């Protein structure tokens with residue numbers, strides 16, 4: 001396989017998409033995907049993931065003024081057949097009347113390649129995807145995971161410049177999904193293929209992508225590595241979409257966020273950009289909150305209930321002045337019962353601060 005040398009960077013400049021019925025599916029988008037990079041497009045239903053992918057594929061064309069480049073090549077008005085893209089969809093779209101080898105060879109057959117080349121390449125693919133024992137099987141005699149591997153092999157045998165994957169694992173069961181996403185990631189990395197991967201599954205996004213672009217109503221809300229978007233979300237939308245967040249609304253009071261009888265001490269690096277008395281929203285992840293003794297804590301509450309999840313226990317704590325129950329992940333084997341009075345400690349580095357833009361009053 002020579003994919004590493006054929007793959008290219010993808011650049012979108014001011015790419016906007018308005019459908020014929022007037023729907024603005026994508027606001028002007030600027031995006032650069034490095035050669036060999038796996039970029040995941042993540043977001044809720046209708047945010048524009050598939051539209052972006054179809055524009056890159058050449059299945060849709062962007063509004064006047066936008067530009068799509070593969071490396072240096074301007075492909076904005078180039079038809080899909082000339083773009084050299086490989087595509088894998090949720091529905092495998094394999095040919096039921098052909099066996100595994102014939103399915104994999106399809107792209108080379110259409111291109112009119114020689115029998116020798118076809119056989120050599122198909123053999124390479126069968127080995128790469130552990131499909132050798134199934135070479136002559138019909139598609140309906142394969143499991144979901146095997147079919148998905150055939151679909152991948154069929155997409156990359158032609159050595160595409162870019163590989164586009166639209167929810168390729170969503171029809172599979174949870175265990176297989178986990179295994180395949182690791183396999184696909186390793187394979188794409190080994191081959192150095194530039195890939196754009198659409199999903200609405202945040203765990204899959206984090207496992208697959210070098211970077212994740214989180215889309216919200218036709219715009220990129222944030223783009224970055226899994227660590228960046230998870231640990232430093234730039235907006236409430238991103239924070240709530242990827243992982244779970246606890247919210248504390250309060251007033252900046254001295255060096256702390258205060259509400260009712262509780263306060264959360266803040267590091268100067270966080271509060272220095274806000275004004276004394278300003279309403280702010282503080283967020284933290286369940287795994288970053290630690291339960292401690294009630295007496296010494298500045299943030300106190302009572303256990304509402306807890307759920308044993310195997311590797312951890314999710315404890316839900318009612319805190320005075322906080323509207324929603326605070327979710328805490330406890331990794332030690334300790335039991336909590338309803339009504340237990342607990343203190344909550346949040347390491348300053350695990351806090352994310354946003355100006356509180358909500359209209360509701362803060363209870364102080």
Ligand SMILES: Nc1ncnc2c1ncn2[C@@H]1O[C@H](COP(=O)(O)OP(=O)(O)OP(=O)(O)O)[C@@H](O)[C@H]1O
Pocket residue numbers: 019020021023024025043044045046047048049050051052200
């Ligand atoms: N052919 C079309 N004509 C008009 N509107 C469309 C068309 N295709 C998509 N849309 C609209 O464009 C927006 C983006 O759709 P898109 O399919 O890109 O979303 P998505 O993020 O992939 O969603 P999902 O996760 O549900 O597949 C939606 O509001 C959708 O209704």
